Amino acid sequence: MEHVLKFGMTLLCFSISILTAKFIGRHHYFSFLTFRQGRYGSIDGLRGFLAISVLFHHFIVTWHWKVNGKWERPPEDYYQNYGKVGVAIFFAITGFLFISKILKDGGKIDWIEFYESRIFRIYPLYIFVIFIVTIVVFSSNLKLEVSLNELIKAYTQWLTFRPGGIINNFLDTKLVIAGVDWTLQYEWLFYILLPIITIAIVRLGRFGGLFLFAVCVYLFNKPMQIHSIDTSLLIFFAVGGLSAYLNRRYQIPNSIIRSKWVSSLTALAIAFAIFRPITFDSIHILMISLFFIPIVLGNDLFGVFSLKSSILLGEISYSIYLLHGIVIYLSFSVFNIAILKNISFQQYLLFMPVICVAVILLSALTFISIEKPCIEFGRKYPISRMLRAIAIKVRKLRSGKN
DSSP states (O other), X not given: OHHHHHHHHHHHHHHHHHHHHHHHTTSGGGTHHHHOOSSOHHHHHHHHHHHHHHHHHHHHHHHHHHHHSOOOOOSSHHHHHHHHHHHHHHHHHHHHHHHHHHHHHTXXXXXXXXXXXXXXHHHHHHHHHHHHHHXXXXXXXXXXXXXXXXXXXXXXXXXXXXXXXXXXXXXXXXXXXXXXXHHHHHHHHHHHHHHHHHHHHHHHTHHHHHHHHHHHHHHHHSOOEETTEEGGGHHHHHXXXXXXXXXXXXXXXXXXXXXXXXXXXXXXXHHHHHHOSSOSSHHHHHHHHHHHHHHHTTOOTTTGGGSHHHHHHHHTHHHHHHHHHHHHHIIIIISOSSOGGGSXXXXXXXXXXXXXXXXXXXXXXXXIIIIHHHHHHHTTOHHHHHHHHHHHHHHHHHHHHO
């Protein structure tokens, strides 16, 4: 009965999140979602649920941290997997989207513009998050406890998504955001490797794709720790890449891929992945893949991922992912809306819907005020245009001297 309550609360929160997004979607700022074309609808609708799943994970981890004094794996397998599976599918989405782009464009990518767009997509909100973390850190102690060099080193670690980053000897620095920045290191590793991946796929064709997939399988079976990178996690980018090939090769009619039978199998796969006690073994990865591939091919899980409210949640999912830790930390470590040692776990669960709504509202605000304007500015490629203008001027000066 206790587990029914614990898991049932997450289902309730998913429903409340959809209703909150439906309310937000009435605002004219999100009217563009109705007319947007050329996107992967089911994937867009999936992202928000992944970010909220990670929120569930850290919400429960926070309870055990506050009560037992340790930031560690929650005892409930499903709360552990909400976080792990959510991140794994985020990696698969990244692999799918960019391998799809390579296959579509034939490798003709302006890499300067590509990296510029990634910077404007990821860093503005991330810098805002670092600013909030800084306020939390120095509000607890205005005195500088470390040297200037150590302070610069800490911020450098934050800006490069590396471990550490303890600001001014504030040991909870990373916990302010629930430590979610570690995944951005993997995202940027994938971006850095993309030119090599492109060469392999374009010049070697299917053999190149199979070779890259085989390398990821090998690194999964024989994992290595390279600095803070665990090579076994690269398998999820490979699953996304494989999905891109399948999506390009097989066009399944909506009447089949969106049928109740396929949706039922997809739901069973993700349920198995959520409740499996062993995380990230071969069977777990297979179940995650069996969930993800039908979504890529067009399944929308009984229509849930096609809802406008689900797509809106997907649109603000980056904000949900980066900001949920801050909301949880401020709630229970700064403002102390409840002293967790003085209440039961069941009472604590009642805060979950409140936290979800607060995170979604805040994320909608930061998307409108930070993410969207910076993404649109980045699409003008100001850095690329400036570099090209400088190059043209240099060539003219050289030709004039000659």
